[in-house]
Amino acid sequence: MEQYNYPIVNDFVFDIMKADETSEIHVVPQESAEILPLAAKEDKQKISFHRENMARTMQLSRGEFNFYRVEEPTTIRSDSPFLVGKPIVLQHSPRRRKLVLNILADGLAWNALRDEAEELMPNLLHFFSKGIIFENNFSASEYTYPSLASIETGLYQHHTQIARPGVPFALDPSVVTLSEQMKHLGYCCTNIQGDGEGIYNGATRGYDRLIVNHWMERTADGVERTIRHLQTFDECDNFLFMHSADTHPYNADISMSAYASVHLPLDEVLLPQTSVASVFLKKNILTQCINRHEVQGADRQLGYLFDYITAHYDDDEYVVLLYSDHGAPVYARSPYLLSEEQTGAALMARGAGVPARGRVDELTSTVDIYKILGKLAGYPIDAPYLDGNLPAVFGGQRRAYTVSNSIYPGQTYKICVRTEQHAFHLETTEFTREDGTVSLDSYTYHIHERNDDYREIFDDALARQFLDIVWNYTKSFRR
Missing domain, CATH: 2.60.120 (Jelly Rolls)
Incomplete structure (x- = not known):
């Protein structure tokens, strides 16, 4: 280059x-x-x-x-x-499912788009309504690189030590990744479409084959590859990971979607150009229009895949999980980096062992995916170092709160603790250090209700409860 x-x-x-x-x-x-x-x-x-x-x-x-x-x-x-x-x-085992499929719809902002789901994502709704759709799922991190590592390990970012792209941190060998667990069970493990970054830090080290590209991860390509793989290796039990990125709002100096530029007036299309990372994009009509159109396109292709699965597999022969690693800032109603829309992520499940509950309001986190799949696939989920929680709908316990945080050297440390009623946002004055440690000597915080009003709450007792959670969460990397 x-x-x-x-x-x-x-x-x-x-x-x-x-x-x-x-x-x-x-x-x-x-x-x-x-x-x-x-x-x-x-x-x-x-x-x-x-x-x-x-x-x-x-x-x-x-x-x-x-x-x-x-x-x-x-x-x-x-x-x-x-x-x-x-x-x-080439052998099936009654201890396994013929197909376990994890679909990462990168940046799919379920929290922001769920009220439009019947229009934008009818195939997702139809398929997963016969399983579980978690309405209150939140990502542990605000962007893909650390979030994928947390999903694949069931660990928060300060335990994975995966802090920033290009920094040569790798998962400790003692950590058993999700794909390694599936490999131990005897599945043929294939990363059918991904961005490749998990190769360097170890997040995807359990896959024997990885078909990867840094950016152009179209759902249509992933769906076709998945179906062709299932047709080719139909005599064995497959675990597949498909990462698609067309559901992710982007910020790049390349030609934009023709759909948006044709349907929007010129003053909405010719916005000031900026090189900021997509996680810092502000709310705007253009990016929202592009994103909604891409979400619709991804849903069409996934409908094709879901039809193939239900036509070729019995209900007890497959497990499908669809989730996002984070949401999208372009829908944010608040000024916080870890807003409901930026960290509100999709999480859906259907197949063997998944109760047909439809939409549920239980609080969940992306670090819970590891335990959810373990419950469904049969690998152990009781290791004491795991940070995730098995949701009550799967026989576990309801979460009291979720934690999302941003640990990025050279930027302020940010954390959001969410309960069913409130969101607590804290930001440090000092920057996160190069070794990932933070100082909480000086900070600001805000509490608001988790509803359409976003009413700010001033309650010292409630603030103390949230601060105790933050102090306990950060104790291993607070200096």
Whole structure:
């Protein structure tokens, strides 16, 4: 790239697999057939396949994985090293579901758009109304990088230590990620579409295959890849993660949606251009129009996927979770970074083990997703270090409050504690330090009602209750 760190319009897709290097491998399938991923390391490399009564040589392109079905003892060799991925065992187990699908609808601001859901997201409503739609779910962080790590670990940001893109922090090896849990259960784990950042910090280290691109993560592409994957690997139990970004309001110097520029008057389209991060975007008609249109488009494509799932799987054969990592500031009614609209995130579930409750008002957090899936899939969720909560609707307990915070070195520390009735916003005077620690020697705070009035509350006893929560939450990184 001529310009460093300018990836926005880079739509190059990487297909990444964990693999071993070898010049010869002898494969002996055990109880059932296996799929063996192979890739050449050299241009026009010749790889030969030998089994009883068969000898073939194939010329393969460098760096592209091919998938071969092996049903009998087979020897594969080449004159120079080639790559072999983990074999995919073609076998269903009654202890697993045939499909577990996690859909990350990046930036889907459910809190802001739920009253328009019948118009904007009819397919989501129709599908998940036969499961659970959490109306009061909030993200633990305000943007994707730390939020994804919290979702994949069930840990708050100060426990993952994933603080800022480009800073080389990685998850401690003792942390078992969500995808590692599913891998231990025997699922074929594939990140069918993602942004790739979880590769570096370890958040997505349990996936054997990752199809990633930094920005251009269209729902339509992810849906088509998902269906093709399910058709291809229909003889094994699949755990898939699909991250789509067209539901995310963006701020980039690229051509905007033609829908918005055609339907809005010129003075609403020609807004002052700014390079601020999308999390700091202000409320405006243009971005709202673009976002609503993209949400509608994503919902259309997801409807296609949901139809495929219900047509090919029985209700007890699949689990589908759809969630967002944060909301969108362009709908915010308050001046706080951690507003209801910026941290109000989607969380929906349907399938085996999910009660058909429809919309529920129970408070939940994105750190709860780890335990919710564990309850449904069967991996352990009782580790004492986990921060998430199993919601009451799944047999756990109702949350008394949720916590969202912004730990970003070089910016003030911000935290919002929400109960069912109130939101407590606190912001420090000093900036968060490079090591992620904060000072609460000087700060401001506000309490408001969580309703349409946003009425500010002045109550010393209530403030003391919230401050006690903040003091306890920040004790490990407060200096």
